[in-house]
Amino acid sequence: MVTVLQTENLEKNYMLGNIPVHALRGVNLEVAEGDFVAILGPSGSGKSTLLNLLGALDTPSAGSVRIGNSDVSVLNDSELALLRRRIGIVFQFFNLVSRLTARENVELPLSIANFPRSKRREIAEDLLEMVGLKDRMTHKPSELSGGERQRVAIARALASKPQFLLMDEPTGNIDSKTAKELMTLVKDLNTKHGMTIVMVTHDRTMAKYATRVLELLDGQIKKEACN
């Protein structure tokens, strides 16, 4: 079993105005290749903070995050940028670039990684087809529904062939029917394509799609269950 993601006594403190916040208080976590992990917790439990740390978007206050073979806290800006290219992230608010079309959004990580134009287009079109948006490629995010936007975001996260996929409340902003369809797609990614997925959510029904469910409360993992 290959470990793709590991944290040891991970702590994160920050200041919210003048008040110190201890968002994470010693999180130990190990994600193996092929896992589908759901991190379940109410708002304020520190799950978004944890996801940012796992995505190398933030640095820990104490403890360590290992992504593949690298320890995030010892990397410089440039090495972090290269590391982020190997991580796929899907945000709650989609975070698509509004002036670019669906296909251009999916091409963006490839463009950042210096892929030639024709190769980029090919990959983007294949991925959009896979997420069921073949006929929406030239639409801008404003012309797409919430569910469609999140599919574009998933396609974008997959574009650079990441080692694992991080999802922050992927169904938080879409209706339950669309959410169900989306989670079927995510589940398929895990089972059919062997994609390792770490998903943060407050919704138990969404957590049911995962193989492992970790409950996060007050910055600590309280309980682990397997589905």
Add this chain to the structure above:
Amino acid sequence: MLIRDAFSYAISAIKRRKVRKGLAILGVTIGIAAIISIVSLSSGFQNLVSTQFEQGFSSDTLIVTTESISFVDTESDLQLYVNDTDIINGIENVNQSAALLQRTCAIHIGDQEYILGVVGVDFETYSMIFSNTFLADSGSIPDAPDNKSVIIGARVNDPWKNGSVLTSIGDEINITYTTRSGFEIENRTYTGRIDAILGEIGGTNIGGPIDIGLYIPIDTAEDFFETDEVGTIIVQLTSSDEEVIEDTSNEIEESFGNQIQVITPKSVLEAISSIITTIELFVSAITAISLIVAGVGIMNIMLTSLMERTREIGILKALGMHNRTVLGVFLNEALLIGLIGSVLGIVTGSTLALSIDQLGLLENFTTGTYNTVLGEISIRPVFEISLFLNSLIFGVMISVIFGLYPAWRAARMEPVDALRHE
């Protein structure tokens, strides 16, 4: 990110905020247009000085005058007289000289009335000194003029340059000189006869014949104006050698107790050039300031766009974009604004300069002053590749310099903070 991708990304960002980016581009356009039009016109002026002046003012000719070309020096009260040509002709290396006795008169020609400088001069000597320009187009310059002989410049007869001539050879012309004796204002009039009309000269000649000139024999002028005081004596040397010019100038000045000025073609050109250079510098400084203002505008707009696009920067960083690439993407935008603005500015500025020329706004910039006689000046804008290139580089440079700070701020953003930005 490949350079081409970075550019198309910047173009898409500029397209997104058309009005705002358009205004930033306009700022650069105005600055560059001002530079192009002003510099091309002033090079045109330089050109005029160095070609047109030299045409009518051959390098072996000197002007002896009581007036100072400097604005600072006080003029001497020493007068030059018609007969002073005898003194000057006695100096070594002097070929010949002609005194110009000029007064301002009212001229009736056909049914037109003008105020013109009437120049009394020895026709024979003058036509030898200015053998290329003091040439009759119709009629002929009389060898032995009587006291009614009058020679007029082309523009006097055809003031609108359209061939509708006012008079022809042999016609009469009334010259009225207004003076005063004691308290009384006296109008003296005499009727001359047009013996010759000069061909079109164009350009400007200091001391030489001009298109709006009117010439009468020196003896007639002495009688009519009741004076033999002259303002200017034109001297032709036997050589245009610099040393000869220098030595002879000094000798002429010495023979008049250093109370008169000898103007050499070189000194005139230098004086005019230095004035032009000063004006050009001043105007360039103003234009440069306008471009800096445009630069501040670019910076302002880019900082605003930075705030709007904070989330986008977060996305780019989360997708693994290097800090230096983020810097590059934003600098690219500034560069494109500068590039588009400069190109538009070059086009606008050239059009402006050309239309000023086409509309003839700088033509008929004519004056006839007492002693220094300027003819017709027309300024043609001069466009040099180096002017275009320098403006382009300058415009782009200003934009990039002012885009540097916003771009640097974008590059330094923490991805997690940028993504949280509302």
